[in-house]
Amino acid sequence: MSDDVTLKQSSTVYSNPYLEVEDRTYSHDGREYRYVVARQPEFSVVGAVTKEGKILMMRQFRPGPGHFTHELPAGMVDPGDTPEETARKELLEETGYTGRIEAVTTAYVMAYSTAKRHIFLAHDCEKIAEPEEDPGVIGEPFLMDPQDFAGLLRSGDMLDLDAALILAARLGIPVF
Incomplete structure (x- = not known):
């Protein structure tokens, strides 16, 4: 061929x-x-862990599934921004946290889309501000223990599952 x-x-x-x-x-x-x-545009997604070992998550209403889902902080890469700048910006805007950002990988979202997902990990995160209000978002950040995170990954109620599985593997959290 x-x-x-x-x-x-x-x-x-x-x-x-x-x-x-x-x-x-x-x-x-x-x-x-x-x-x-x-x-579709490229976007960055961030698996974030606090200095205390908690995993930083988002609970957001998503119109596709039609209900609240759990996901990692993420956002579209704006023109002129790098994927890493987007990861850092979205983490702060959505959660009020900042941390040391590490690039992990980039992957296409699916076979029939041009979208690329840039996956990052944020280590030693600390809260430095309140999350920004976004009139187009129904949701809130929350912290989760690693063992509860593993259960969430098995539940099927997780967006950005590939990034979340990478975070679990990097943190040594057994999922399956």
């Missing part, structure tokens, strides 16, 4: 500030393949 894949056609079928949906046609080895692709 050759690696020669050519984009033949692309048209936008939907667009808003956070999502653009494209209908794409590719050719490969004499055949055409049609896909629907979500064009």
Whole structure:
């Protein structure tokens, strides 16, 4: 099989500030393949641990699932910002905490999206401010013990599961 894949056609079928949906046609080895692709921005997600060993989490309402979920602090990478700057900024804005940021990895979110998730760990976090009010967010930060974190990962009520599993592995928290 050759690696020669050519984009033949692309048209936008939907667009808003956070999502653009494209209908794409590719050719490969004499055949055409049609896909629907979500064009989405890159974002950073931060697994954060306090100096006391607590894990910093967010509880937020998410319209896709239609209920509150648990997740790590995260946000879109703004034009001109680096993923690390975004991680640091989102951690502070969403939780009021700051810490030593460590880049871990970058991964695509899924096969039919252009979004990349930059995963960071924040060590020795300390609260230095109150979380910022965001009129578009229904949620709050909270602290969690490592053993409760493992249970949350098994519960299926966790967004950014890949980043959370990396945090658990780095902290030596057995999950499964």
